[in-house]
Amino acid sequence: MSRGARLLPAAALLTVTAAGTGCEYFRDTPEQELANRRWRQCAEELRDVKLDRVDTDGRIWFTYVTMSERDQMLECLEAAARQGPRLPEPVPGATAGK
Numbered sequence: 001m002s003r004g005a006r007l008l009p010a011a012a013l014l015t016v017t018a019a020g021t022g023c024e025y026f027r028d029t030p031e032q033e034l035a036n037r038r039w040r041q042c043a044e045e046l047r048d049v050k051l052d053r054v055d056t057d058g059r060i061w062f063t064y065v066t067m068s069e070r071d072q073m074l075e076c077l078e079a080a081a082r083q084g085p086r087l088p089e090p091v092p093g094a095t096a097g098k
Helices: 003-025 030-043 067-082
Strands: 049-054 060-064 091-094
Touching: 030 049, 030 060, 030 067, 049 067, 060 067, 067 091
Parallel strands: 060 091
Antiparallel strands: 049 060
């Protein structure tokens, strides 16, 4: 058996191990999962808010078109925080329009 043929199974095992570890790397943190659940719940009735990102600590970054929808989203997220674990304050950002 050649040296290259012996290294092939070891390389394949290393690749599979690295891929499995990579999946853990890309999994959301518990804070992100909680923030995403809250976002989905609060955004159900709102048309003009958009989730930009959720940081690993659970901070929600979003954009809005109307001040009323921004306020509704912030109020809903605050109410959710009173009923469960607190997350960092959300960060709203205005968009130029639709």
